[in-house]
Amino acid sequence: MYEKNGEKYFVVDGHMHYWNAAPDNWVPGAEQYAKGWIECFYGYHQLGPPETKWPMEKYQKYSEDDLMKDVFEDGHVDVAIFQPTYLKEWYKEGFNTTERNATMGERHPGKFVYNTRWDPRDGDVGLEMLRRNVERYGSKGCKLYTAEWNNGSRGWKLSDPGAYRYLEACQELGIKNIHVHKGPTIWPLDKDAFDVADVDHAATDFPELNFIVEHVGLPRIDDFCYMATQEPNVYAGLSVAIGAHMYIRPNFFARVMGELMFWVGEDKMTFGSDYAIWEPKWQVEGFVDWNYPDRPEFADYPKVTTATKKKILGLNAAKLYGIEVPAEFRLATDQGTPAAPGDAQLVAGA
Amino acid sequence: MTAPATSRAGGPGGSSSRASSPAAGPRDGACRLAGQAPSVPGEVPGPSGSGVSPGGGVRPRASAALAALATVRDPELDEPITSLGFVTACTVSADGDARVRLRLPTYFCAPNFAFLMVADAYDAISGVPGVRSTEVVLEDHFASDAINGGVAAQAGFAATFDGEAVSELHGLRADFLRKAVMAGTDQVCRPLLAAGASRAALLAMTLGEVPASGALDRLRQRRAELGLPAGDGAPLLIDPVTGARIAEEAVPVHLRRARLTRVSIEANGSICRGLLRHRYGSAGLGQAPEEERKAQ
Numbered sequence: 001m002y003e004k005n006g007e008k009y010f011v012v013d014g015h016m017h018y019w020n021a022a023p024d025n026w027v028p029g030a031e032q033y034a035k036g037w038i039e040c041f042y043g044y045h046q047l048g049p050p051e052t053k054w055p056m057e058k059y060q061k062y063s064e065d066d067l068m069k070d071v072f073e074d075g076h077v078d079v080a081i082f083q084p085t086y087l088k089e090w091y092k093e094g095f096n097t098t099e100r101n102a103t104m105g106e107r108h109p110g111k112f113v114y115n116t117r118w119d120p121r122d123g124d125v126g127l128e129m130l131r132r133n134v135e136r137y138g139s140k141g142c143k144l145y146t147a148e149w150n151n152g153s154r155g156w157k158l159s160d161p162g163a164y165r166y167l168e169a170c171q172e173l174g175i176k177n178i179h180v181h182k183g184p185t186i187w188p189l190d191k192d193a194f195d196v197a198d199v200d201h202a203a204t205d206f207p208e209l210n211f212i213v214e215h216v217g218l219p220r221i222d223d224f225c226y227m228a229t230q231e232p233n234v235y236a237g238l239s240v241a242i243g244a245h246m247y248i249r250p251n252f253f254a255r256v257m258g259e260l261m262f263w264v265g266e267d268k269m270t271f272g273s274d275y276a277i278w279e280p281k282w283q284v285e286g287f288v289d290w291n292y293p294d295r296p297e298f299a300d301y302p303k304v305t306t307a308t309k310k311k312i313l314g315l316n317a318a319k320l321y322g323i324e325v326p327a328e329f330r331l332a333t334d335q336g337t338p339a340a341p342g343d344a345q346l347v348a349g350a
Numbered sequence: 351m352t353a354p355a356t357s358r359a360g361g362p363g364g365s366s367s368r369a370s371s372p373a374a375g376p377r378d379g380a381c382r383l384a385g386q387a388p389s390v391p392g393e394v395p396g397p398s399g400s401g402v403s404p405g406g407g408v409r410p411r412a413s414a415a416l417a418a419l420a421t422v423r424d425p426e427l428d429e430p431i432t433s434l435g436f437v438t439a440c441t442v443s444a445d446g447d448a449r450v451r452l453r454l455p456t457y458f459c460a461p462n463f464a465f466l467m468v469a470d471a472y473d474a475i476s477g478v479p480g481v482r483s484t485e486v487v488l489e490d491h492f493a494s495d496a497i498n499g500g501v502a503a504q505a506g507f508a509a510t511f512d513g514e515a516v517s518e519l520h521g522l523r524a525d526f527l528r529k530a531v532m533a534g535t536d537q538v539c540r541p542l543l544a545a546g547a548s549r550a551a552l553l554a555m556t557l558g559e560v561p562a563s564g565a566l567d568r569l570r571q572r573r574a575e576l577g578l579p580a581g582d583g584a585p586l587l588i589d590p591v592t593g594a595r596i597a598e599e600a601v602p603v604h605l606r607r608a609r610l611t612r613v614s615i616e617a618n619g620s621i622c623r624g625l626l627r628h629r630y631g632s633a634g635l636g637q638a639p640e641e642e643r644k645a646q
Contacts, residue, residue, distance in 0.1 A: 036457030036492055039629075043456060046628035047621070154514060184460040185492075190507060190515040192522060193460055219426070219621070222529070222614035226607065249620045255613045263610065296544065 001329065002076035002313075004288050007306050010329035012317035013071060013080040013280055015179065015214055015239035015272025018104055019096035022061035027092055033149075034090040041277055047244045048278045062276055064104050072111060075273070075280035078314065079323050081113040083143035083179055083214075083272075089150065102137050113321055115141040115179065120162030121150045127169055134173045140321055142175060143214075147183020147193065155186025157198040167206050177320050178202075179237060181214045194220045196227055203231045210320055212270060215240040216260060225263035235320070235339075236264045238312065239272030242283050246290065254292050258301030266308040267340040270317045284313065307335040315339070411442040411480050416636050418474040419450065425523050426463050427619045428530040428572075431471065433641045434619075435626050435634030438489075446482030448475045453489050453634075455625035461493040465510065466519055468501045490629075527576050528590040533612035534569035535587065539605060549601045558582025 002009040021038035023031075042059055058066070071077045082101035086094040094100065098116040105112035116133040118126050133139055147155045156163065158180065170178065186193035196217050203211045214237035217224025228234040241260070245253035260269060271287070273280035288309055292298035310331060318325045319339035331338070419440060420432045431437055431452065439451035450471055454464060468488050475484045486501060488494050500510025508515045538560060539552055547555075557580065560566050574580040578593040585595040587604060596604045633642045 033492065040456045040458055040625075043625040043628050044621075047624045184458055188515050188517075189462050189511050190517050190519055190522060191462075192525060193462075219618035220614065221617060222532075222607070222611045225610055225614075244621050244624070245617065248624055252613075252617050252620045256617050259610050259613050262606070297540075 001078055002284050002288060004285075007288075007310075008329050009076070009284070009288060009310055010314040010318065010325050011077045011079075011280070011284055012271070012314040012321070012323060013075075013077045013273050013275065014212070014270040014317040015083050015237055016071065016080050016275040016280075017083065017085065017096045017277075018064075018067055018101050019085070019276070020061050020093065020100070021059075021091065021095060025061075025091045025093055025095075027088075027090055030090045034087075037087065037090060037095070044240070044244060044277050047248045049247050049282055052279050052282055054276075059276065064107075067104075067275070068108065070279045070281070071273070071275055075275075076284045077273075077280050079113060079318070079321075080111060080275075081115060081141065081272075081317070081321065083115050084117045085143065085145055086117060086119075087148060089148075098133050098137060098139070113141070113323070114139055115143050115177075117143050117145070118166050119144075119148060119150055120156055120160055120166055121153055123162070127166065130166065130169060131173060134175065140175055141177035141179060142170060143179045143181065145181050145183055146198075147181075147185050149185070153187060154189070155183065155193065157186070158202040159198040163202070164205070167202060167209065171206065171208055175209070177210045177212060179212045179214050182217065182220070192220075194223075196220060196223050199234065200227045200231060203227075203234050207233055209233065210235060212237045212320075214272065216256070218244075221256060221259065225259055228268070229263045235268045235270060235316075236260055237270055237272050239274040240277075242271070242287060243274055243278040246283065246286050251293065253290075254298060257290075257304070258292065258298060261302040261304065261308075266302070266304075266311050267316060267336060267338060269312045270320070271313045287313065307331055311336070311338045411446070411478070412440060414478050415442050415448055415450070415475055415481065416440045418478050419471055420636055422467060422470040422474050424463065424622075425466050425526045426460075426615075427622060428526070428533065428615060429619060430636075431467055432634065432636030433638065434623065435630075435637045435642060436467070437635045437637075438632075440635055442478075442481060446480050448478070448481045448484045450475055450484075450486045451489060452486065453626070453630060454491055455622045455629060457490060457492055459491065461491075461497065461511070462507070462515075462519055462522055464488060464491060464493065465497050465500070465507050466523060468497050469507075472501050524576060527572055529611050529615060530572045531569065531576065531578070531590040532608045533615050534565060534572055536605070536608035536612040537565040538563070538569050538586070539608065543605075549605065550598075552605075553585075553587055553596065553598060553601050555586040556582060557584050557586055560586060 002011055021034065026034040038060055042056060045053065045059060071080055082105065084098045084101060085096045088094050098114060102114045105114060114137040116130065116137060116139040118130045122129070144158070146157060180199055182194045182196060184193050196213065199211055199213060210233050212235040213224055213228070216236045216238060218240055228236060241256055245256060273283050291304055292301060315325060315331065315338035416432065419437050420430045422431050423429060424431055424434055427434065436452050436454060437450065438453050439449065442448045452468060452471065468486050472484055472486045475481060475486065487498050491497070496510055507519050508517055542552060557566070557570060570580045578588060578590065587596040587601065588594060589596060627642070633639070
């Protein structure tokens, strides 16, 4: 929890990791990809404040103690949601698997939510694994990474028939939240790999599931916003949006936030630090202090209030995941309903 | 804003696996990346320089080659690859052999856009008077070998990525030109709105009635590239697919989408500049100092 000026914020980190990208985990023959991947992450890391930067050695493989201190002790987070990323073609034990997350998290009861993942190209075997993970870890959410390489394939789409089998299974298994990350290398390469049209189709066809598009669809914020405004069950995951902009390019951050507030709305935005790309401490503190610059170009964006920040930092995600929020952190009755679906519509006028 | 250029000195996050001399400091990057040209620091031109050349008497040609590269845009960011800092070497030998080296913000940048930039650079350089042969090399990218080989062989995208792509990239390029038209619409309309123009006035306006500006020239050029109306009599507000004038009731959403598209492209560009700066820590050839500072 975070307290500032007498206001108390319940913080849910909706998107974070416990990865091992050290050379001992690189797949022989795929070292250049494993190395290239973590170097790419490290580039994003550089966009945070200088005093929060880590040496590469720690960045490749940080400890349980590092994570507990950075996220909970220093980072103000009450509950953190693990989002696995497998990448087993490049990392021997996977980059950040459900098992690795849970093995660590089980030593800290009540602190973590264990999301799992699936890949439609894994067929029946993958479906069985999904069932086992839900049973074992109580997963209520999945992280999907559409650009993962798998057996010669360079990616997949949520609208693929194989993916629909898995989405149906998710509904049967009680999974509520589908976190989507659109990645760059996806078949066919002649199309825009970041296109979110497949999320649109899936969100329409699976109205009982919530689709949280991570990184607010970056680098396609425009397509994402226009889709999200028409789909009541599509949410904006703010991971990377805050981390890559708020410190280094505050004016861009203000414009991105303004657009998200207009097209998506404060009830459908969730905070995620993307730890260990960035630590949550500066992001939480900076976001609570943040508002639009006092200039005419920002005047017609929806206002950001303390209630807005409470929803985004924790109350929206708590609602999506059924996390109990102590009374002192809840909103007054006239401050809206966190994560309220169903009010999405094509914005006209304005 | 800070300029944390020194924070990565000696760190492992910089120029990656395929460079032959990774010990060089960040500020030597452009020199080292100059590749086949002798790595003499004094030959690396300043931000307004014209290229590296081991021989005398060819500087004007290298300068023309760099100017040609300035016409090549990142299709996704709608900016010249020079001002983005993507060009690290551009030489033309006395015999007319041109050599260009390019770099991108990450190892995993989308291969289709990377291919377009390498292919466009190849075409631009090949069209420079006096150039006899052209080599364009994209460095430090997971698909470098495929892209460089495919462009050198003039193989086209589908053949270069056989089995992973089914067609050429014209559709992709057009999709992003349409985004550039939307973003450009905001660039032209926002000052007009700030000066008090009503939405109805914008709807009635033709391109010829808009006060001259760089943004207007750019918008006209992008529209012309798509085959959309771009003359003086063409409406300012058009659908970027059909070219038809926007209907009155759709103007508010159209202007909102124009701004959204601009914010999206510029936010993307901001991240790309930041990543490139921290990956290499050096300005690109033909990149003005104020362009590089945008990454800070």
